[in-house]
Amino acid sequence: xxxxxxxxxxxxxxxxxxxIRHLFPGGAVYINGFLTIASLLLLVSxxxxxxxxxxxxxxxxxxxxxxxxxxxxxxxxxxxxxxLKLIFKEVLKPEGADTFVFFLAPTLPATATFLVMxxxxxxxxxxxxxxxxxxxxxLGVSSLSILGILLAGxxxxxxxxxxxxxxxxAQMISFEISLALIMLLIVMLTGTASLREIVLSQNGTIxxxxxxxxxxxxxxxxVMYMISSTAELNRAPFDISEAExxxxxxxxxxxxxISFAMFFFAEFVNMFxxxxxxxxxxxxxxxxxxxxxxxIDAAFNxxxxxxxxxxxxxxxxxxxxxxxxxxxxxxxxxxxxxxWKMLLPANLVLLMSSGFFLAMGxxx
Amino acid sequence: MNLQPxxxxxxxxxxxxxxxxNAINDDETSEEYxxxxxxxxxxxxxVLRLVVKLNGENVLEVVPHLGYVxxxxxxxxxxxxxxxxxxxxxxxxxxxxxxxxxxYCLAIEQALDIGxxxxxxxxxxxxxxxxxxxxxxxWWGVSGMDLGAVTTFLYGFKExxxxxDIFEELxxxxxxxxxxxxxxxxxxxPNTFIPRVRDVIKRMHLALDEYKILLTDNIIFRERTRAIGxxxxxxxxxxxxxxxxxxxxGVSYDVRRNDPYSIYDRFDFEVPTGTVGGCFDxxxxxMEEMAQSVRILEQAxxxxxxxxxxxxxxxxxxxxxxxxxxxxxxxxxxxxTYIVAEGGPKxxxxxxxxxxxSNLSALNEMAAGHKIADLVTILATLDFVVPxxxx
Numbered sequence: 001x002x003x004x005x006x007x008x009x010x011x012x013x014x015x016x017x018x019x020i021r022h023l024f025p026g027g028a029v030y031i032n033g034f035l036t037i038a039s040l041l042l043l044v045s046x047x048x049x050x051x052x053x054x055x056x057x058x059x060x061x062x063x064x065x066x067x068x069x070x071x072x073x074x075x076x077x078x079x080x081x082x083x084l085k086l087i088f089k090e091v092l093k094p095e096g097a098d099t100f101v102f103f104l105a106p107t108l109p110a111t112a113t114f115l116v117m118x119x120x121x122x123x124x125x126x127x128x129x130x131x132x133x134x135x136x137x138x139l140g141v142s143s144l145s146i147l148g149i150l151l152a153g154x155x156x157x158x159x160x161x162x163x164x165x166x167x168x169x170a171q172m173i174s175f176e177i178s179l180a181l182i183m184l185l186i187v188m189l190t191g192t193a194s195l196r197e198i199v200l201s202q203n204g205t206i207x208x209x210x211x212x213x214x215x216x217x218x219x220x221x222x223v224m225y226m227i228s229s230t231a232e233l234n235r236a237p238f239d240i241s242e243a244e245x246x247x248x249x250x251x252x253x254x255x256x257x258i259s260f261a262m263f264f265f266a267e268f269v270n271m272f273x274x275x276x277x278x279x280x281x282x283x284x285x286x287x288x289x290x291x292x293x294x295x296i297d298a299a300f301n302x303x304x305x306x307x308x309x310x311x312x313x314x315x316x317x318x319x320x321x322x323x324x325x326x327x328x329x330x331x332x333x334x335x336x337x338x339x340w341k342m343l344l345p346a347n348l349v350l351l352m353s354s355g356f357f358l359a360m361g362x363x364x
Numbered sequence: 365m366n367l368q369p370x371x372x373x374x375x376x377x378x379x380x381x382x383x384x385x386n387a388i389n390d391d392e393t394s395e396e397y398x399x400x401x402x403x404x405x406x407x408x409x410x411v412l413r414l415v416v417k418l419n420g421e422n423v424l425e426v427v428p429h430l431g432y433v434x435x436x437x438x439x440x441x442x443x444x445x446x447x448x449x450x451x452x453x454x455x456x457x458x459x460x461x462x463x464x465x466x467x468y469c470l471a472i473e474q475a476l477d478i479g480x481x482x483x484x485x486x487x488x489x490x491x492x493x494x495x496x497x498x499x500x501x502x503w504w505g506v507s508g509m510d511l512g513a514v515t516t517f518l519y520g521f522k523e524x525x526x527x528x529d530i531f532e533e534l535x536x537x538x539x540x541x542x543x544x545x546x547x548x549x550x551x552x553x554p555n556t557f558i559p560r561v562r563d564v565i566k567r568m569h570l571a572l573d574e575y576k577i578l579l580t581d582n583i584i585f586r587e588r589t590r591a592i593g594x595x596x597x598x599x600x601x602x603x604x605x606x607x608x609x610x611x612x613x614g615v616s617y618d619v620r621r622n623d624p625y626s627i628y629d630r631f632d633f634e635v636p637t638g639t640v641g642g643c644f645d646x647x648x649x650x651m652e653e654m655a656q657s658v659r660i661l662e663q664a665x666x667x668x669x670x671x672x673x674x675x676x677x678x679x680x681x682x683x684x685x686x687x688x689x690x691x692x693x694x695x696x697x698x699x700x701t702y703i704v705a706e707g708g709p710k711x712x713x714x715x716x717x718x719x720x721x722s723n724l725s726a727l728n729e730m731a732a733g734h735k736i737a738d739l740v741t742i743l744a745t746l747d748f749v750v751p752x753x754x755x
Binding site: 062063064159163167236237239243245330331332333334 | 399508510512513517518522578579584585
């Protein structure tokens, strides 16, 4: 692989981008920009459909049943059909709801996830933008989705929605701190906040991935990331904001049709983004796993990076689904206890000890 | 009646829902409000309605509202013959319909002095215990789901399905059985019954271990149920609780042991009791009850006799003038059947003493002071069936 130029806008550094630059030297920037956004939009609209199908299938097989089987091969088109149904359904607004905020709220989580998606390094040369402070950007932008949930809860004029939104707000803000500290750890180790360079810093064999570096600390950090991000995603066992057995539907109780679909889709894209970030930080991102055996390594290197990225991301997504269909739900006070009294101190200790390890040069 | 439209924008702060004494505290720092849970709510299992006074997330007071599935079972029973009434008892606690049938038949047998042949008694005990396991399996699955572990629901149903199949073979019904008759049951068990029960016993041993790993030993589950919904021994007795709710509070009272009916006195089983009276005690106790039911089944399978399954059938069941009472231990507790007869083919009055009604009345005692999520946990471990509360 050739050394990359130092410019940080990457969308065009692949074959298509070069071709367009060659054909239209003047408008290449705009055409390439449009193409990247369009392809990302396509991904964002296909991903949740697939992920919802996957979730249902994984759930079904965990529960010793088959799940969707009728629409398409093994129900592959089931979520497409459901999505279409949701689009054509009437959008209801409860009496006394704040119309503007009520319809604004579902767009915010969707926007936030889309914005974070732009900095995910899918491949060496497949990334919409790679800002130098990518980690900070990811943290900041993903917080927008909290706003959407809070607004939804407030605007619905429903006590269940309000309870769900308040729970969710408290939960996401708390766990954001843990998440930020773990990201800080990675930034400290790699010395860069650009997601692409974080991936490139793990170049080498599997043992160079951050999950296996720093004897055990990398693994602990990964586990903590998984806990915090599950809470951040409002997924079981931390799905207290939409706990259907307590709050019927949480913040989304009053939403129907496409506005509910927006929340639902955003949730799944968010899961992909979170898993993608885990892949980037801990699992070597788009890098092929190298195990030190020449022939296998060469074969793995032959597979394009974005396939590795998706494979690893879906592995992490499978973990999220595994949690969801195994654990009972925690209570709201237990969740706060977990964050403020256990995860946060543990995070700080982890950060300090990693700093110590780093200073002593025990990165391995 | 006030038919003015309700203003959703500004609810009346002085409104006191029925059952409560005070309106909400309306100063600036107060976070008190009334929340209506049900009758359409995922965790009230049917059409129970709870009005909850909350302070933020904390439950201050709960008032249950009944009557959403009231079908006047007791009144209907006055207009039907004694035999026709058996199917009404199915519709009380539909998860232990065999045991309800049994309770009603026991009262008639007591009145007419009908004996039950040996085989008939064995069928009764075995079917009752199968029913108890079946009911507890559903409860286990559903209470897991109430706590957010959806998978338990389907795992519980896996074994439950086998038992339901046995019932279907017995009497053609999977839910409302109408199987027992005064003097035995309306049909003999098929030849496949004993092998199938053996299969259930074998599977239940494995399943109970699996459930332990899946839910009981889960740290989140333990933390969710620990020290939640504690009902003291005195309170449990004074509210008239029965079944697992009473035994979890430390009172060893099981109708099968303390007032044996049918041939329960011949079997060797334990009556598990709790110590604290909290949600985890109630949960653990019900799990133990399943193991004990399996134990009874194991003994019954070994000594299952041949012979007639029903004593002589009467052309018409006319109870002599008098008052008859029988009680059985359903999956939920003590079900009393009280019949006032005037000599005719129809009862003068039938009254059921349902365990769920008494157990539910202790809800406020348990839930006040806990979080709203704990209210759901308590509802799950109370294990009520709403049609039995309303009748």
